[in-house]
Amino acid sequence: MTTRALILTSSILGENGQSIALAEHFLKCAAEREDxxxxxxxxxxxxxxxxxxxxxxxxxxxxxxRSAEQGELAGRSDALIHELLDHDVVVLAVPMYNLGVPSQLKAWFDRVMRSGKTFQYTEKGPQGLIEGKRAVILAARGGQYAGTPMDSQTLHLKSMLGLIGIRDVDVVFAEGLAKGESHREASLKEARQAIDSLVYKL
Structure with missing residues (x-):
């Protein structure tokens, strides 16, 4: 049985971004699995x-x-939701910008978090409509935030995923990347090892 993963990158630094490096390592590991x-x-x-x-x-x-214009506008969301539904795992390679997520990633969430499509409101509160999927967050940060009140990014991502029904979420942190070369390399090495383990289990 084949598992399908969708990896989303959102670093404005392109190939120089550390979250991109984590995504590339995920892709390299995934290429070793035929399934x-x-x-x-x-x-x-x-x-x-x-x-x-x-x-x-x-x-x-x-x-x-819909008018032609409305069809084009709605088509953005429709296509992104269809793509999400067509995969078993969504992998978010996320840099931290000002304690939050890149606006490019927020624009994606704004279109896949859609009432009546991916979640619905009930008397007991919102209910996610996407079932049986999991997510992996590859978080690259210049400072040390995991487990502190300043890590609003992780809670935000988990909350958005949870709203649409994706609650099986693994997080790989690469932190302190701005604290010097030795610290950066050690943190990235640890993150790569965590990705190796995750990919093996998918």
Whole structure:
């Protein structure tokens, strides 16, 4: 049985980004498994615009009644949701920008977190509609934040994933990358080893 993984990168530094390096290591490990197929979406190259009211409104119009413009706007979200549903694992390679996620990744979440499609509101609160999937977060940070109140990024990512029903989440941290070469190399080595183990288990 083949497992399909979707890896999303969002570093504005391109090949110089440490989260990109983690994503590339994941891809290298995955290539050694015939039963693991990986797709890659570069959210910086995609250059998704910020979500606007016209795009949000287009989701509320039945597909057969949309204008050409509404069809194009709604198509962004439809395509990204379809891609997500078509994979078993979503891998988020995420740098930390000002204690948060890149706006490019937030633009992706804004389109896959869609009421009536990937979650719904109930009397007991929101309910995720995506089942049986898992996520891996590859987090690259210049400082040390994991396990501290300043790590709002991890909670934010887990909360967004959880809202749509993805609660099986593994996190690999590469931290302190701005604290000198020896610390950076040790942290990246530890992260690569964690990725090796995760890929083996997928």
């Amino acid at each position: 693991l197929k990986v797709s890659h979406r570069d959210l910086v190259a995609d250059d998704l615009p910020h979500l606007t009211q016209p795009e949000l409104a287009s989701w509320q119009v039945p597909a057969e009644e």
